[in-house]
Amino acid sequence: MTTIAFWGPRHGQVATTSNLIAVATGIAMKHQLSSLVSHTHWNRSNLELAFKKLETSRDFHLTFSDFGIDALERLAKSNRLNAEAIRSNTTPLVQGKLDLLHGTTKPDEYSHQQISNAMPAILDAADKAYDLTFVDVNSGIGNELSNVVLNSSDLVVVCLNQNVSLLDNFFNKTEYHEVLNDKKFIIVLGNYHADSKYSAKNIARKYGVKQKIHTVPHCSSYMDAINDSNALDFFLRNRNVNKKHETWEFFNNSAALGDAIIAALGLKAEEQEEGEE
Template sequence: MKVLFWSNTRGQAGTSANMIAVAMMNDLLYQKKSILLQTHFDLNQLEAWLLERKKRELVCDYRVGIDQLIQGILSGMNTRQLLMDCCLSVTEECIDFLPGTNAKHREVYEQGLQEAYHTILNLAQQCYEDVFIDACTGMNPFMEKLWDEADYVVVCLSQNIRILNDFFQNYTYDRKKTLFLIGNYDKRSELNLKNLFKRYKSLNYQNTMVIPYNVEFRDAMSLAKIKDFFYQNIHCDKEDSNFEFIDQVKGFASLLYRLSEEKQLKIPDEYHNRTALGGASSVL
């Protein structure tokens, strides 16, 4: 299943962080083999967050990453082995990661990406059960193609009126395959989930979930210790300061798992009463 994480703005909705958190939880809960892709030209933060320095050095030293994959595909070497050779492992069994570009010229990179990306997605789907894509912000013809190819699009929003209004006033989307994820969520905000549902009729319990801001998770990203954070906190109890974050991420990962099994865009009834979806005692 191809899941595209996208936002209409950069740096506020936690798009990349949301994708990583969900992918890690998907690994821990379901052991589904997955790959993490990204389309960014600059600020390839996934490398810094996922890979220790020694592994980041391998990207250049051993010719792995999206640049090598694009080069191979455009030269006719569009094989599953090529894709897997260009990836690095994040977890021992389940999550692989395709490092981003080291290209110096944006136009050259973006042209090659647009020519090769359909093949990249096809190869990824042949090799992995789940394909998570961290997409650039905004919309252009290439991004429209990615939206079309994705099985589900996760629109990452924030509790910011300007960003919310911009999306709902200026973008169109397929309701059958779109989920909304409020990142860096703070339940103390006036724009809590309950009030967002009142203000924006497109948002509801059937298509919207949240991931709260979490200090320890952010520190783990900065130190490239995300895997350790999830291993240590996956079973934390309700009194733990990380419980709400973990519970929310579990809820969204579980939703994607059910959608991959059922192939239909609806949240099962059992989710309606989860604190992860905003019960009055939690995120509302």
């Protein structure tokens, strides 16, 4: 399987969703790989809202219960879940390269349990349909569905920031997920500020981290695009910027994180030709 879970120890502080969007969209623009993005939140998430302007062909407010993960859960229950069913229940973002699988809207605990039970089958079917499956999971350790995804994943991207309290608690394993003891994982500092004394190099030195710590720099125009539900257009307009452009560090570093994910999974990824969509 090629499931990549984006996880962080604290909700709302570590840019988990925006990191995932940057990496998955960047890979779709750069590589000849097909990707699926989804999440484990129990309501409409920032992942969906970031691409909302693309949802013009279907009224999700009316038909959402018959679409996305909820539909796949029913198919899994009746043993009718396959790669084609996955594709039929997604929203295309970049044709043939990047699709969005909407999360559940079912509020009751029984439905949550049913979806948790079906998730391994959903991820297995997604593996047959896509080269990469990115899942934005809930922060912390208390969400059952997130834990199912984490346990099923091939790689975990651990999203941290430059908050010393959070870093202390993570590296001292106070705010930590035990699944990381048995999984490959990559560390990334989201919303990164290079001029902080808590740089990636200094953090690695302070906590004795031997692996590379990746960064996704703070980029105001990128965050504006997410808030405007126009993340894809931001990538299309800015993907070929040069080093003098204000977004260059953001694109360069998030692309490096994407390349590290591909390498960690042992995938061969050809870059698409210039101008190819």
